[in-house]
Amino acid sequence: METTTSEKEAQKKVQKLCIILSKGSLDMVYPAFILATTGAAMGMEVHMFFTFWGLDAVVKRKVENLKISAVGNPSLGLPSLLGVLPGMSGMVTRMMTKRFKELKVPTVYELIKQAKDLGVRLHACSTTMTAMGIKESDLIPEVEDVVGASTFLSIAEGGQVIFI
Amino acid sequence: METTTSEKEAQKKVQKLCIILSKGSLDMVYPAFILATTGAAMGMEVHMFFTFWGLDAVVKRKVENLKISAVGNPSLGLPSLLGVLPGMSGMVTRMMTKRFKELKVPTVYELIKQAKDLGVRLHACSTTMTAMGIKESDLIPEVEDVVGASTFLSIAEGGQVIFI
Amino acid sequence: METTTSEKEAQKKVQKLCIILSKGSLDMVYPAFILATTGAAMGMEVHMFFTFWGLDAVVKRKVENLKISAVGNPSLGLPSLLGVLPGMSGMVTRMMTKRFKELKVPTVYELIKQAKDLGVRLHACSTTMTAMGIKESDLIPEVEDVVGASTFLSIAEGGQVIFI
Numbered sequence: 001m002e003t004t005t006s007e008k009e010a011q012k013k014v015q016k017l018c019i020i021l022s023k024g025s026l027d028m029v030y031p032a033f034i035l036a037t038t039g040a041a042m043g044m045e046v047h048m049f050f051t052f053w054g055l056d057a058v059v060k061r062k063v064e065n066l067k068i069s070a071v072g073n074p075s076l077g078l079p080s081l082l083g084v085l086p087g088m089s090g091m092v093t094r095m096m097t098k099r100f101k102e103l104k105v106p107t108v109y110e111l112i113k114q115a116k117d118l119g120v121r122l123h124a125c126s127t128t129m130t131a132m133g134i135k136e137s138d139l140i141p142e143v144e145d146v147v148g149a150s151t152f153l154s155i156a157e158g159g160q161v162i163f164i
Numbered sequence: 165m166e167t168t169t170s171e172k173e174a175q176k177k178v179q180k181l182c183i184i185l186s187k188g189s190l191d192m193v194y195p196a197f198i199l200a201t202t203g204a205a206m207g208m209e210v211h212m213f214f215t216f217w218g219l220d221a222v223v224k225r226k227v228e229n230l231k232i233s234a235v236g237n238p239s240l241g242l243p244s245l246l247g248v249l250p251g252m253s254g255m256v257t258r259m260m261t262k263r264f265k266e267l268k269v270p271t272v273y274e275l276i277k278q279a280k281d282l283g284v285r286l287h288a289c290s291t292t293m294t295a296m297g298i299k300e301s302d303l304i305p306e307v308e309d310v311v312g313a314s315t316f317l318s319i320a321e322g323g324q325v326i327f328i
Numbered sequence: 329m330e331t332t333t334s335e336k337e338a339q340k341k342v343q344k345l346c347i348i349l350s351k352g353s354l355d356m357v358y359p360a361f362i363l364a365t366t367g368a369a370m371g372m373e374v375h376m377f378f379t380f381w382g383l384d385a386v387v388k389r390k391v392e393n394l395k396i397s398a399v400g401n402p403s404l405g406l407p408s409l410l411g412v413l414p415g416m417s418g419m420v421t422r423m424m425t426k427r428f429k430e431l432k433v434p435t436v437y438e439l440i441k442q443a444k445d446l447g448v449r450l451h452a453c454s455t456t457m458t459a460m461g462i463k464e465s466d467l468i469p470e471v472e473d474v475v476g477a478s479t480f481l482s483i484a485e486g487g488q489v490i491f492i
Contacts, residue, residue, distance in 0.1 A: 149202040
């Protein structure tokens with residue numbers, strides 16, 4: 001019986017990974033999806049909850065236009081002033097996008113589709129949608145449902161919650 | 165007996181939610197308190213630990229003057245340059261505050277009071293207070309105590325820790 | 329037998345703390361290492377995974393030159409425009425560094441060495457290294473290994489994962 005309990009225990013531990021994505025810059029969206037697809041590929045049940053700026057990652061007209069955050073990222077090694085010249089964020093984004101293409105890193109939408117194929121379940125935050133005036137028809141079809149924080153916390157019960 | 169164990173297990177899982185708030189911008193303070201009040205309303209034991217910029221959310225003269233982070237949030241859809249014109253962060257903040265008022269979203273201090281009523285427990289980080297020269301009398305009365313990281317990790321033991 | 333299970337349960341709960349550091353600004357690197365060293369001092373098994381901008385914290389030529397994020401931190405109380413004047417991030421960084429020195433807060437590298445002495449285990453993200461063109465010889469010797477997301481998720485199994 002002890003063995004059974006331990007097995008259940010071990011199984012339960014890896015069972016569920018719940019990622020709350022609250023940011024919409026490429027440098028945070030990528031880690032979120034890399035964690036999600038990796039977890040799913042390892043057999044975990046993975047849920048993602050898109051809230052605040054993170055909602056952009058599942059809005060049709062935005063998902064392919066996410067930008068990297070060039071300003072306020074002191075580790076980028078750019079003087080901050082350069083970071084705010086018009087188009088600078090776009091330039092850094094293009095540089096990163098180019099490098100990612102060379103390295104054959106998938107685009108965000110490709111990652112989302114991979115995630116979906118691996119069974120990752122995508123939930124959009126209802127409060128954010130109301131606050132930002134986003135309708136269900138604005139979302140990419142890979143989103144499973146629109147839920148509130150309490151539904152998400154119920155889904156996340158017993159899992160590992162990661163806030164990005 | 166198995167049932168009892170499973171029940172205890174289930175109970176334990178939802179038991180405790182511990183949110184470390186390290187940021188002081190409205191767009192991070194809101195999700196933190198929405199998660200906290202939602203969790204508490206669902207019967208969870210909820211703790212919040214205010215550290216680094218997050219301490220601002222419980223400092224009397226700052227709690228009603230938190231701003232949204234307009235710069236470095238590429239998803240805001242503003243050219244970065246606009247984000248840094250003096251008063252721009254304030255303008256975006258006022259727009260968001262206005263929209264939130266229309267939607268009857270409570271202010272941060274109202275949310276804090278709701279959280280407190282629901283039993284959420286607020287802890288201020290002692291190291292941050294020393295580093296920033298904040299005294300206990302500078303804190304809103306809803307804060308329960310001033311603790312260090314080790315006390316917080318003890319409080320969080322066995323719970324779900326979320327870093328925002 | 330029940331006691332044994334409960335004891336194991338309690339032991340397991342505090343056992344492991346896994347911190348994913350995705351940001352390279354001083355104001356996020358400090359909380360990460362303070363949590364890590366505190367956890368380790370309390371007897372927890374602590375792992376850190378350095379990814380995206382967080383990798384800077386373990387790159388030789390960068391670890392002693394991390395900057396605070398002055399732009400886009402509305403709680404800093406600076407008008408955003410000041411935040412982007414060239415050298416401003418540096419000035420805020422110097423002010424904070426000076427204050428930390430007065431308070432005898434260790435530097436980042438000193439914290440890393442303390443962490444290492446306490447048994448904290450440091451893992452660098454292989455994907456980030458490839459994307460940024462960082463070689464193993466560029467890393468500080470305190471880094472134990474270079475691993476991918478799946479290895480990290482395996483290491484983190486059953487532990488508390490915190491994303492910073």
